Amino acid sequence: MYRYDEFDAAFVAERTQQFRTQVKRRLAGELTEAEFKPLRLMNGVYLQLHAYMLRIAIPYGTLRPDQMRMLAHIAERWDRGYGHFTTRQNIQFNWPKLKDVPDILDALASVEMHAIQTSGNCIRNTTSDPYAGVAPEEIEDPRITAELIRQWSSLHPEFTFLGRKFKIAVTGSEHDRAAIKIHDIGIQIVRGPDGAPGYRVLVGGGLGRSPFIAKELRGFLPKADLLPYLEAALRVYNLHGRRDNKYKARIKILVHELGIEEYARQVEAEFARMDRAAVAAPAEEVARIAAYFALPELPARDTEADAAETRRMAAMEPEFAAWLEQNTAPHRVPGYRAVTVSLKPIGGAPGDATAEQMRVMADVAEHHSAGELRITHEQNVVLPHVAEGALFKVWRALRAEGLDTANKGLVTDIIACPGLDYCALATARSIPVAQDIANRFAEPRRQREIGPLSIKISGCINACGHHHVGHIGILGIDKAGVESYQITLGGDATETASLGDRTGPGFGYDEVPGVIERVVDTYIALREPGETFLAAYRRLGMAPFKEALYADH
Amino acid sequence: MRIIDATGPIDDLWPRIGAGEPLPEAGRALVERDRLGEALASGLELGLHLPPDTEPADIEPHFGRLAMISVGFPSFADGRGFSIGRSLRQRGFLGRLRASGPVIADQFAYLLECGFDEVAIPEEVARRQPPESWLSQSAAITFGYQRGIAGRGSILDQRRARHD
């Protein structure tokens, strides 16, 4: 995992000190509220419905145990004892006081963390695959690229006052777990003509009120050209992106209005003209970063004995068996698994974790996962390097804190934005809808029968809950003072990305769990053996679902 | 209007010619984009003011005749000017480069790195944000990560130097 050197440490320390003086200058009247706003946003401080919210960067979702423990400490000392992991692989604290923020930032800096650019019209935290470095099919660990982008994008002098926020995601695998097609720029590590890794670059994806799937900007970019190419892409956007209407200011609108061919032409012209060598990262620097992401030394295990022991425990404990099946994934090293810790207990708030839960995850990671944790964009936590023989122990430790829900990728593994409970922009509740649906499908056997199904819920058209790309998407709007929920079907955020289709008129708050149940029952009735919900929807189309929802409505 | 550069407050050496005002006989003049043709024909030492929707490539042919370019920032939140400044420098503009408008002290470091030499800020901003703030903010972060920019050094090059 990446470790700060003296330069990174000095940079973050100076940045924290700078924010301290900015708060003072705001209080002294030197900065107006309008001037202070983007400065606090770029330090992660966002004004919510009831209070300030602090959003802390977890670059590409990777965390060490001491960092997780610091988050637990912050939750207890400056917040209400819990934190909320987000779809951007970050963590949010919903109740800090503005005056405490500089102290919180100092505490974060002590464990090599910060809140830089987690909000505001700048390049945000670069996100990645939670199975980075672990997935057997991966070409290269995407976090090397993501860390390079993190550094390059931190306080970039040219791109810190963009027309709108800018999100970059990187995947090193063909199977996309980083949702690169719904990002402003999506980067996929691919092999070039000579077999050497390079990048496929996508641009102009995004959700919100005008959702778009990203288009291909460059089929193959040599690795050394990454930073100059990003600079060219951002410069064209910064110069030409719309500034007259904040809802049309994202790069997806520029790409849509210019057309991908014209946008690509301008980017390529800028890229060809610029002094690329002056901007690119030196090869030594890339190698220095890459060394941090080498696979940790995982002790050789007696894999047969481990597997036998795990099978024995699974036979005795059906709940462990279900968790094993649902929440663990293959690892490139035989005898190891990547474990998903579900933050979606039935009836809980998706993505929330208490300080105590954070500490337990930190302890388990320290003893059983080579000191590593990952936050996923599905708002869960991954322990990437667990020996098969340790799985039962890990499960028991997680179970003691209610972290053993065996629902990864199932109907109750719901993504929900904060919605009306926290968010000033919300038009409807989001978390309680997730809770009601989870309660409706609480029975574990039923969930497994339904199979892979992602439900995503947003509390307003800004789509932070990614409802457009949920297999079932739910969007809460305000209809003449009453919450109304629009349902979409067939969305997908992976390499086969698509936007969901609206079923028709919306439903009342109380109707939602029943509506989802009817959609699911229709799927079960019509599916072919082994066919997932998404595959069935793609084969059947909307008609049978519409019929089930509206026939007697 | 107050002018501040990396050394602190300085005098404004560039009289800005308002719409309809005649060009002076001799000396310096800062003219608007729509009077560039007329100004180029004069013998004046020229500055050119650019609105934020300017295409930097369009100005490149005139670099030889321009001693100064002023880039308009309609608001501190409108960051197009950062890219205009950097583009002008990358295209080889060597004269004085000014950021003109209600930018704030907290942006001074970024402006200098994008190749600007000075800011021209409204009195209202200058009253609230004293020159000391501009100077201290410009030095708040010793090294940045980016390469190929003006001003402070890059951490990437510092690291390389350490290994050499």
Ligand code: SF4
């Ligand atoms: S989707 Fe809307 S309600 Fe939900 S977090 Fe985003 S802005 Fe708030």
